[in-house]
Amino acid sequence: MPTRNLPDDPNLDHLRKQAKRLLTAVQAGDPAATALAAEFHPVSTLADAQLVVARSYGFPSWPRIVHHLEQIGRYTRSPHRQQIGGPLDTPEQRADEFLKLATLHYGQDDPARQHAARELLSDVAQSNIYTMVVAGELDAVRRNLSQAREEGGPYRWEPLLYLTYSRLGAPNQVEIARLLLENGADPNAGYLWQGMPSPFTALTGVFGRGEGDQPPHQDRVELARLLLAAGADPNDSQTMYNCGPGCPPPYDDVHLELLLEFGLGRGDGGPWHERLTTAHPTPQQLLEDELVFASSAGLLHRVELVLAQEIDVEGRGTEHPAFCGHRAYEFAAVQGHTEIAELLRARGAAPLDDIHEVYAAAWRGESASVDAALAARAVARNPHLILQAAETGRTEALEPLQRLGFDVNLISGAAPIHRAALNGHLETVQRLVQLGADPDLRDPSYDGDALGWAEHNHQNAVAAYLKELRLRGLRLGTGRR
Incomplete structure (x- = not known):
């Protein structure tokens, strides 16, 4: 390992x-x-x-x-690093600008880009095979099917990728995808975002979502079924992440049901697993990761879908850092997802150990009396537990966790107050402040404070509270910005 x-x-x-x-x-x-x-x-x-x-x-x-x-x-491709708003003096520059505006690139995917793309549409729609598929120009695509697998455009993608990552809302998308596939397009087409070993495939583009909660393609079900029927491997690691631990709620199970129907969890992992070998999860690891995530998030139907496959309920999958190596049953039992916990125990999951019993008590809002050594072990095993409590709005767990030694200002990508603000948990944000969380603390990735995280996700009640808190701090001369 x-x-x-x-x-x-x-x-x-x-x-x-x-x-x-x-x-x-x-x-x-x-x-x-x-x-x-x-x-x-x-x-x-x-x-x-x-x-x-x-x-x-x-x-x-x-x-x-x-x-x-x-x-x-x-x-490797880095579409998020492509500049927008450059010179538009030539037809090629205008076509590239259109494609950059119309497609997801998993950077700052501002919906306003699609509006800007539509302003260029009439000028560039038939510039090349890539603009044709994004614009939904069915007849033009038919005349250029000899280019169905040629890489090009600003991202050096195949036409199929521009189509599946497009969010322009153009017509004829399913029919154009079918034509491309019938004329040699690769159903497993994809790229490695900034060199990361989890491929962003055509399927990934269809389902969207992810950490920025990018929208799915308007024809996600029809396109996904078409791709899978044409041979796209269902063991799609980035789709699983983007529609699971890599995106905020609410969740649906459309992607999982389709992938399972076409063989998720079985086979050899497809061409991307062959290319990336040990850096790419196995089909079984993907299922185990999904079970752990669904158990942690309380997604009963997802758990049932995964348990219907042949899976080790004690499996820890890829041991993704977000899960800190915990088993599915530990998450379900600690976080009070009783029905899921009972299902997992019935399948042979081992009971909780002493540290997870401490976690479970804290999650219930109980300040358990434990010795210092056990408390230290509990914090060391999963220092991020307080982040999970904040993210899911478990306000009652915050003080018991702090008493055990968890840090309310811990930063791991973001602080607890950032996670709570992003998800609109007003009472949780208020309790964190009472416990000493710093609302002016900035995250290392976006340099945002709690107010910025709330405003980014349009959490108006949380934003109003944080603005008032800042004003009170200024009035009292505390130096809050």
Whole structure:
């Protein structure tokens, strides 16, 4: 098993330098380097050090990790880094601008972009195969089907990807997709967003959602069924993330029902798993991740859908950081999802241990009397539990968790007050402030405070409270901005 993950957008030169530094450190007797060599392979040459680096990232050999990085380089795209609003002097520039405005790129996907795209539509609709599919120009597409699999446009995508990531609301999308597939388009077409090893496929584009809660394609069901029937692999890791732990509620199960119908959890994982090997989850891991997520979120129907497959209820899937290695039953029992917990126990899930009993008491709002050692172990096992409480509006759990030693100002991507504000949990935000949470604390990714997070998601009641809090602070001279 890998001890660490490759960074996003990994670089071969960086890994070569790691190996050289490791060799030097081992020769100098550095304890950490010698321990790494003892775990993976004795080091006396640069080739040995390269093998250790590869194995430490979960690859069996240096050639295998080199091949992996070659695949990353081949499929990496960064559409979110494409500039909008550049010169529009030539037809090519106007066509590219249209495509950038009309499609999701998983950066700042402002809906206003689609309005701007429509202003360019009449000028660029038939510029090339990519604008044709996005604009819904059925007859024009028919005349250009020899280009059905050509990569191009601003993102170097196949036409099918521009169609499935388009949010223009154009007509003829299903029929155009069918024509593309019948003329050689790849149903497993996709790209690696900024080098991350979870492919953004055509299916991913159809279902949308994700951390920015991007909208699905208007024809998501018909397009998804068409892609799956044409051979798209249902073990689609990014779709599972974007429609699961990677997006805010509310949830529906349309994507899961379709993927299960076409074989999610079975097979070899398809072409993307073959390309990315150990960096890409297996079909079974995807199902286990879904069970853990659904149990944590209290999604009974999803749990039932997954349990209908052959699955180990104790499985921890990819052990995604969001789940801190917990089992599905631990989440269900701790968070009071009783019906789910009973289902999992009936399938053989092991009972809670002493730390999870402490969590369960806190989640019920009980300040359990525990010794300092047990409390410290509870915090160390899952310091993010207070983030989960804030995100789900479990106001009653906040003070018991703080008494155990959980930090109300913990930042892991965001702070508890940011998560509560984003989801509109006014009472939770108020209780966090009472417990010492700093409403002016800024997150490292977007440099936003709690008010910014509330306003971003149009949580007006929370925003009004935070504005009043800021005004009171200014009146009292506390220095709040």
